[in-house]
Amino acid sequence: MKHDHIIGLGEVLWDMLPEGPKIGGAPANFAWHMAQFGYDAIAAxxxxxxxxxxAILLDFNERGLRADLARVAYPTGRVEVHLDREGIPQYEILTDVAWDHIPCTERLRELARNARCICFGSLAQRSEVSRHTITALLDETPREALRVFDINLRQKFYDRSVVVESLKRCSILKINDEEAIVVARMLGMDSRDIFRTAEQLRCDFGLQAAILTCGSRGSHVFHEGGVSDLTTPKVEVADTVGAGDSFTAGFCAARLHGCDIAAAHALAVKVSAYVCTCKGATPRLPEELTRFE
Structure with a gap:
């Protein structure tokens, strides 16, 4: 088996939105977009x-997304979305659900040993079982593979140990401006300068790149050769669901293709801007975005 697999590892769930349920989970969104770039991507x-x-299996099959989804004796994950009196959504991420119990199977170990890229976050590590699986699979992944920690801090489902151990095992960090403040305080850094925080994290943990996204205020990629700064394109936003996951996928797809940091960053920005113009996290990307010259 060649080192070809792209793995999105972690939560898969249903977002129970007012307009109806939609499949969610950052790792699965990442895998979907990587598959659109022609990579052998798998949602685990x-x-x-x-x-x-x-219904999740049916959806993935209809879209042609490969998946390794263990069937376990816990309910499939859900995020309940409640609207307050002003119509502002409040999210309740249900606990002790299936993705809290991802088993570390020999099949997953084999995939990890033959991965070119593995993307994971902090949320699925809230439980001991899934944290053990994620850690074990990262340790099985080849040293030359991209190990992407798309941190995705959610509610109180993280702690210092999860963040530090994940930083030790990743080669690329993706973090947003709000998360950078939280992590800086957690690690005893100066939380007033998120740019310095991103660069310090890159240096302290020996990362290839630390990606700092700041929403409409732009994005920044810190790397050994300096920093790539790009503005966020002005587009007609349908919603921003999954935009960050598509950014991560665009960046990784370009890097695996051999693009330099600046080109990978530029593609990531274009892809995430397009996803913002669409409803939902996993639209089909136009060919001009997924075709490498």
Missing amino acids: SAIGNDADGD
Whole structure:
């Protein structure tokens, strides 16, 4: 087996939105976009032996997204979305669900040993079982593979140990401006300068790159050769769901293709801007974005 696999490892779930349920989970979104760039991408997680799990499998099959989804004796994950009196959504990420119990199977170990890129976050590490699996698979991944920590801090489902151990195992960090402040305080850094925080994290943990996204205020990639700074394009936004996941995928797809940091950053910005013009996290990308010359 050649080192070809791209793995999105972690949570897969249903976002129970007011307009209806939609499949969510950053690692699965990442895998979907990587597949659109022509890579052998796989969403790795766990689902329940229930109708919600069946529906996720059906959706992935219809879209042609490869998946390694263990069926476990816990309900398929859900995020309940409640609207307050002003119509502002409040999110409740249900606990003790299937993706809290991702088993470390020999099949997943084999995929990890033959991976070119593996993307993971902090949320699926809130449980001991899935944290053990993610850590074990990262340790199986070839040293030359991209190991992408798309941190995705959610509610209180993270702690210092998870963040530090993940930073030790990743080669690329993606973090947003709000998360950078949290991590700086957590690690005893000066939280007033998020740019210095990103560069310090890159240096302290020996990262290839630290990607800092600041929403409409632009994005920055810190690397050994300096920093790449780009503005965020002005587009007609449908919603921003999944934009960060598509950014990560665009950057990784370009790097695996051999593009330099600046070119990879530019593609990531274009891809995420396009996703913002679409409803939902996983639209089909136009060929001009996924075709490398």
